[in-house]
Amino acid sequence: MVNEEKLKILLIEHSAEDADVVLKILSQSGFRINYQCVTTTEDLQEALKIQDWNVILSDYALPRFNACDVIKLIKNQGLDTPLIIISSNVGEEAAASIMALGAYDFMMKTNLTRLVPVIRRSLREANNYQRFITAQTALQKSEALFQAITSNLPGVVFQFQLSSNDQASFPYVSDASETLLGLSPQKLMSNPELFPELILAEDKESYCQLMMTSAEQLSTWNWEGCIQVKGDSDIKWISLRATPRRMLDGVMLWDGIMINITRNKLAEREITRSREQLAELSSYLQKVKEQERARIAREIHDDIGGTLTAIKCELFPCMDKTARKLGKH
Known part of the structure; x- marks a missing residue:
């Protein structure tokens, strides 16, 4: 009214x-x-x-x-x-x-x-x-702000959904998927099965296991693994982190981000390799020290020891003459 x-x-x-x-x-x-x-x-x-x-x-x-x-x-x-x-x-x-x-x-x-x-x-x-x-x-302002934020994030912002009959879907994928995954947001949302196909065979099991654990325990979904984009010879390491929510209809919904950690992994490998090389070098130096000590010990025993023995032999006659002279007096 x-x-x-x-x-x-x-x-x-x-x-x-x-x-x-x-x-x-x-x-x-x-x-x-x-x-x-x-x-x-x-x-x-x-x-x-x-x-x-x-x-x-x-x-x-x-x-x-x-x-x-x-x-x-x-x-x-x-x-x-x-x-x-x-x-x-x-x-x-x-x-x-x-x-x-x-x-x-x-x-x-x-x-x-x-x-x-x-x-x-x-x-x-x-x-x-x-x-x-x-x-x-x-x-519209919120969407524009969200787009501005996601477009400047170093990764793919996404929503991942798992229905009660284990049907997977991507309700939202940011534009960065084109760069990281080689898939446009529209293509990935229309064909969600394309993402698991990028994961290398040895990493697929951990991807699925961690996803199911997150769904069952409502814990953060943390996964690191390798993918290979179609037509690209290089392998990428990606880190996936997502927070789950259980919807009223039983559907599980994750809000998350995927980032490229290939540089980090390569750096970690380089650091590991450098540490191994350093350990080998340290072991080699220790071995060299021990060998040098052994050589010096041999030299002391063989060379200096023989010299001292010879000197001792030369001194015995002199010592006897001196003792006899002292005895006469």
Whole structure:
């Protein structure tokens, strides 16, 4: 009900008496009315520019223009204000024609019992339409923001769905699938079985097992594996991470992202290889040290030991002579 709201009505009527009848009916129904009455196209154009009207009430035929002209003016200005035709001498054929052109409703001046209900219905529908437009605008902004975010992410954003009879599908796939998977979003959503076909045979089992575990335990689906894009000789490592939700109909829905981790894997392999080489080098150096120690020990034993023995042998005679001299004294 709008009986506590001001109703802005634009009257297109050349009869002041008929206009007063309409305004009296609306006032008695509890509306607080703000209205303007026009009789020419110039006044109508001006009125449409300066005010947003809740509803337009128009006679079918005025001395200088008719309801068809009114509809054209409203459309030319891009307005969706409900137009209700009130006439006294129009037949059913003309009424049907004017309704087809875009009039909201049609009634005779001799029977205005439907006027208030029709206005209230038009206000509700206009309000609902405005809400729809607001929601649609907000949705479009959200979609544009989402697209802007996903287009700058280094991976494929996706929704993966598994029905109660294990039918897989992709309700959503971002544009990056073309680069990572060699498949357009539309193609992958139309043919979800194309993704498992990319996975190398040795990684398919872990892909399926981790997916089922995630579905059963409602845990995060984490999987790493190799894929090979059709027509591409290189193998890619990808990391898949998705969060599951169980829908009311029993369907499992994952929201996730797939990223290319080939560089990381190659770097890990290079680091592992470098560590192995370092370990081999360390082992070799240790072996060289031990060999060098053994060589030095042999040299000390063989060369220096022999020299010391020879020196000792040379010193014994001298020591004996010295001892005899000392004994005489």
